Each structure stands twice: as C-alpha cells, then as structure tokens.
Amino acid sequence: MGVAQEIFRIGRESADANGGGRLATVTVAVGELAAIEPDLLSFAWEAVTADGPDAGSRLVVEWRPARQLCGACGEVAERAAGSWLRLCPRCGLPLRIEGGDDLDVLHVEFEEGP
Amino acid sequence: MxxxxxxxxxxxxxxxxxxxxxxxxRASGTLVINMISSPGSGKTTLLEGTIARLKALYRLGGLDGDIATERDAERLRKAGIPARQILTGGACHLDSRQVMSALDDEGERFAGLDILFIENVGNLICPTSYDLGEDYKVALLSVTEGDDKPFKYPAIFSKAAVTVITKTDLLPYVDFDVATVRSELSTLRPDGAVFELSSRSGTGMDAWCDDLTRRLAGKRSAA
Incomplete structure (x- = not known):
C-alpha cells in the first residue's frame, strides 16, 4: 500500500510537471527480490486511485527476475521461475545471484492538460 | 495522450x-542493525539476551516497530537500555522517516550510541524493501517456523548479511534440518553469516555477540 502511494505520488508529480491531466498508465519495474507481489500492488493501485480524478488509470508492472550466475559458465538459463538452483547444472560450482532489486517508475502516460 | x-x-x-x-x-560511530523476522521468532528475546551480555561494555539503544502496544520497548527498557516504541498505525513495516522522527524526538537519550537495534514489525516481506540507514539487516528464523523458509522468502534472506536461527533448544522436538537451511541461505547470500542459538539456554549467544563486537570495531576502524 505504501509502495502504491509512492508510485501514485511520483506519477502525479510527473504529469503535473509536464502540464498533464488525468493519469492513463504508470509503468513500473518490480524485481523478483524486491519483496513486492505484482497482483497485490495492482490491487493497492486501484485502492489508492479510487474516488479521485485518476480512478481507472492502469498500473503496468514489468517483472524483472533475478539471475543466477556461475563463475565459470556465466548465466544459468535453466532456472525455473520462482525456484533457485543450489549449484551450476553444468559444472557443479556454487552460483551467485544478481539483480532482481528493481523498484522503479519507468514511464507515466497521461491525458493532455486540464 | x-x-x-x-x-x-x-x-x-x-x-x-x-x-x-x-x-x-557514520559520524557518531553507531552500528545500526535492522532486525527482520516473522512475529514470534524471538527478536525481542534475542535482544534481551544480547543486552544482558553487552550492556556493561557498550551504550545500546532499541527502536521497536509494532502495529500496537508498547510491550517490546518495555521489555528492552526492563533489560536496561533506552528503548522507544514506534507505532506504525497499521503499516506492516518501519520506514526511515519514522526512524528519523523517533530519534529526533528522543534527542540526547539516543545520541552517541555504540549499537542501535531496530526491531522491525514482525513480517518477513514488507520490511525488506525499506532501507532504514542500517549497517546491515539481520533475519531471524526460528526452528518452529520450518526449514523451507529461505527459498520461500528469497528477498529477505538474500538481503540479510546475517541470519540467526533461533530457538535451537527446540530442535529435538521439531523437523527442522539446519543443513537444508544453511544450504538455501548460501545460495541466496553466499557471503552471509549464519548463527544458530537459543536465547533461552544461552547456547550460541557468545558467537552472535562476538560478531556484533567485531562489526562495531570494523565500522569504527573504517571511519
């Protein structure tokens, strides 16, 4: 809920700074390790924008998975979504995790000024 | 459009x-720890044991995030350190502005601490996203919660530099495989430290407290 409010604040500010009116779409990036559930975020977005002029605007979530990397073989593509490999399936070395921390507003789309 | x-x-x-x-x-040389776990995994009890061992050596302070009641801060004060309850008004996590306003409000009582423990709202998910200005996050996992938790909550266990497995005195009574947990933790956080302890029996408490001492010294020598 707090996250949805911050997205709304940034979206509204961006539209206002560009002389815009009603929000149409706000696009955000959410990483797999950001501890945010996209469905819950969309639900919170509806609650935050309800009853205001931006009711009915859309929150688009671009999901950014974390990557598992092997020191010898590079990125391990075999990982199934939401599961983690303990060792590299090719060489058996331990893997490290990169990325998935994204929590960014990417674009704001709005109607022409009021 | x-x-x-x-x-x-x-x-x-x-x-x-x-x-x-x-x-x-950084300026005051205060080591700050953001403690995150499910409700009931033993954050306050771990702090009580930590305070008993370290309060003669260091100036300690505690901030306790909760949705309701002063109970946790009262327990820390009873253990002998200044503690402040932050009531979040229903929010499932602390944010840095709440921490700032609590510290501003406390003034001298919290100035120049050696170690500040921030006990977050009991929740393994939401607090993960909110940086509180801490040196590192500590995740707690009690053996009664089950050994499948790291992969189920990868965000917190990948972001916590330290994971503490608590209530190890109950290991004979529960199906909790410490090796499984350690293996999942090393996948999510290869450079993380893991401590196994029982705040109740005291087993493992010295290693945890020694780690705090080392990290405080490390922060001060880096300054």
Missing part, C-alpha cells in the same frame, strides 16, 4: 531519509 520517461526509484523518499540517517550514524 503524452508519455514521459521517469526513471525514479519508487521509494526515493525513504532512500533519501535513510541516506541522511546513515551519514549521522
């Missing part, structure tokens, strides 16, 4: 206040 690129951190407001807090803690 007009589209503009924004490229802003969603939690930029929280990050800005956290950066300001972090600069203040």
């Amino acid at each position: 007009t589209q503009v690129d924004v490229k802003k951190k969603i939690l930029e407001g929280n990050l800005a206040a956290a950066a300001q807090l972090r600069a203040g803690f």
Whole structure:
C-alpha cells in the first residue's frame, strides 16, 4: 500500500510537471527480490486511485527476475521461475545471484492538460 | 495522450531519509542493525539476551516497530537500555522517516550510541524493501517456523548479511534440518553469516555477540 502511494505520488508529480491531466498508465519495474507481489500492488493501485480524478488509470508492472550466475559458465538459463538452483547444472560450482532489486517508475502516460 | 520517461526509484523518499540517517550514524560511530523476522521468532528475546551480555561494555539503544502496544520497548527498557516504541498505525513495516522522527524526538537519550537495534514489525516481506540507514539487516528464523523458509522468502534472506536461527533448544522436538537451511541461505547470500542459538539456554549467544563486537570495531576502524 505504501509502495502504491509512492508510485501514485511520483506519477502525479510527473504529469503535473509536464502540464498533464488525468493519469492513463504508470509503468513500473518490480524485481523478483524486491519483496513486492505484482497482483497485490495492482490491487493497492486501484485502492489508492479510487474516488479521485485518476480512478481507472492502469498500473503496468514489468517483472524483472533475478539471475543466477556461475563463475565459470556465466548465466544459468535453466532456472525455473520462482525456484533457485543450489549449484551450476553444468559444472557443479556454487552460483551467485544478481539483480532482481528493481523498484522503479519507468514511464507515466497521461491525458493532455486540464 | 503524452508519455514521459521517469526513471525514479519508487521509494526515493525513504532512500533519501535513510541516506541522511546513515551519514549521522557514520559520524557518531553507531552500528545500526535492522532486525527482520516473522512475529514470534524471538527478536525481542534475542535482544534481551544480547543486552544482558553487552550492556556493561557498550551504550545500546532499541527502536521497536509494532502495529500496537508498547510491550517490546518495555521489555528492552526492563533489560536496561533506552528503548522507544514506534507505532506504525497499521503499516506492516518501519520506514526511515519514522526512524528519523523517533530519534529526533528522543534527542540526547539516543545520541552517541555504540549499537542501535531496530526491531522491525514482525513480517518477513514488507520490511525488506525499506532501507532504514542500517549497517546491515539481520533475519531471524526460528526452528518452529520450518526449514523451507529461505527459498520461500528469497528477498529477505538474500538481503540479510546475517541470519540467526533461533530457538535451537527446540530442535529435538521439531523437523527442522539446519543443513537444508544453511544450504538455501548460501545460495541466496553466499557471503552471509549464519548463527544458530537459543536465547533461552544461552547456547550460541557468545558467537552472535562476538560478531556484533567485531562489526562495531570494523565500522569504527573504517571511519
């Protein structure tokens, strides 16, 4: 809920700074390790924008998975979504995790000024 | 219809206040620990045991985030350190502006601490996203919660530099495989430290306290 409010604040500010009116779409990036559930975020977005002029605007979530990397073989593509490999399936070395921390507003789309 | 690129951190407001807090803690040489776990995994009890062992050596302080009641802060005060309850008004996590306003309000009582423990709202998910200006996050996992938790909650266990497995005195009574947990933790956080302890029996408490001492000394020598 707090996250949805911050997205709304940034979206509204961006539209206002560009002389815009009603929000149409706000696009955000959410990483797999950001501890945010996209469905819950969309639900919170509806609650935050309800009853205001931006009711009915859309929150688009671009999901950014974390990557598992092997020191010898590079990125391990075999990982199934939401599961983690303990060792590299090719060489058996331990893997490290990169990325998935994204929590960014990417674009704001709005109607022409009021 | 007009589209503009924004490229802003969603939690930029929280990050800005956290950066300001972090600069203040660096200047005062205060080691700050953000403790995150499910409700009932033993954060306050671990702190009571930690306070008993370290309060003669260091100036300690505690901030306790909860939705309701002063209970946790009262327990820490009873254990002998200044403690402040932050009631979040229903929010499932602390944010850095709440920490800042609590510290401003406390003034001298919390100035120049050696170690500040921030006990977050009991929740393994939401607090993970909010930087509080801490040096590191500590995740707690009690053996009664089950050994499948690291992969189920990868965000917190990948971000916590330290994981503490608590209530190990109950290991004979529960199906909790410490090796499984250690293996999942090393996948999510290869450079993380893991402690196994029982606040109740005291087993493992010295290693945890020694780690705090080392990290405090490390922060001060880096300053």
